Amino acid sequence: MRGTIDGFSYGVVTPLLGYVMACLGGALGLRCTTRSLLVTHSWRPAWLALGSTAIGSGIWTMHFIAMMGFSIDETPIRFDKPMTFASLGLAVVMVGVGIFIIGYRGATGTSLVTGGTITGLGVASMHYLGMAGMRFDGRFTYDITGVVASVVIAVVAATVALWAAGHVRGWRGSIGASLVMGLAVSGMHYTGMAGLTVHLHGTPGTATSGSPAAVLAPILIGPLALLLLAAVVVMFDPLMVKGAPLRVPEESKPGVPAADVPSHQRVRPPRRPLREPVHADAHGSRTPQRH
Incomplete structure (x- = not known):
């Protein structure tokens, strides 16, 4: 029998x-990725990992906050905690793969397409793995059109987000990109849910316990703490504060031509010492002229 959702x-x-x-999560992740391009290679993995954690946690938190409002009238809902946290790990790892590709290969061409595809598939996989972790007296079925549409939206959203991570500079650009990213992630979620049956x-009844909100609230504490940690690091890092001088090594900006780096932020090589002027005498001998 079909349930009422x-x-x-x-x-x-x-x-x-x-x-x-x-x-x-998107805004913090983009800022961390931007910050990774402003440091030496030894510190870049740490910033990219923090950015991956922020974006992955934000997407996962969005999904399960949305699921707090999901209910089935005839049966209570429970959540398998190992599978639920596995979906969080999947989101962070898959987003991390895309972020690291952009961080080291640049947000252009094949790298952007590869990173966006892997990240988008990770986001979609997180969604459906999280749904598979729901326990109730029944089963889910999905409309194939809704599934395909949600995956396409996830891949496009991830590609746009990774492009923004490699090209957008400043708080305004990051906030604008994160608003678009949040809209796309939410659209992916509800597109997939629209095809859910x-x-x-068993015999349908009335759900009297197992509220998703009550079950999910403790689970969300961990990812929210990760987002808070990322926010604290970004807010108190001196090079992320607006107006702080940034020295951007040109060689540490993959995929970004040196001409795109503001002149006041470039690292210039030391000047060579001027050669001493040379004086030729009447016989053609060339000797340095000293003052």
Whole structure:
């Protein structure tokens, strides 16, 4: 028997809050990626890893905040914690692969397409693995059109986000890119959910326990703490503060021509000492002229 589902049990609260969290994770991740391009190679992996964690946690948090508003009228819902946290790990790792590709290969051409595809597939996989971790007296089925559309949206959104990570500079650009990224991630989620059907195994009743909000609230503490950590690092890093002088090594900016680096931020090689003027005498001998 088909179950009755409600994806907006709390109205616009969960979609709006989920969108905000996706934007926050995106903004922090983009800033960390930008910061990684301003440091030596020894520090770059740490910043890229922090950016991956921020974006992955933001996307995962968006998904499960949205799922707080999801309910099935005839049966309570539980969550398999190992599989739920595995979906978080998958999101961070897959986003990390894309971020590291951009960090070391540049946000152009094949690198951008490869990184965006891997990251987008990771986001979509996180969504469906998280759904597979839900436990109730029944099963889910999906409309293939909705699944394909959600994957395409995830890949396009990831590619745009990675392009922004490699090219966008400054807070305004990062915020604008994160707003678009949050919209795309939310669109991917609800596109996939639109094709969802619930089939119940037993006799339908009325769900009296197992509220998703009550179950998910403790699970969300860890990812929220990771986002808070990323926010603290970004806010208190002196080179990320607006107006702080940034010395950008040209060789550490993959995919960005030297002409795109502002002149006041370039690292110039030391000047060579001037040669002593040479004086030729009447016989053609050339000797340095000293003052």
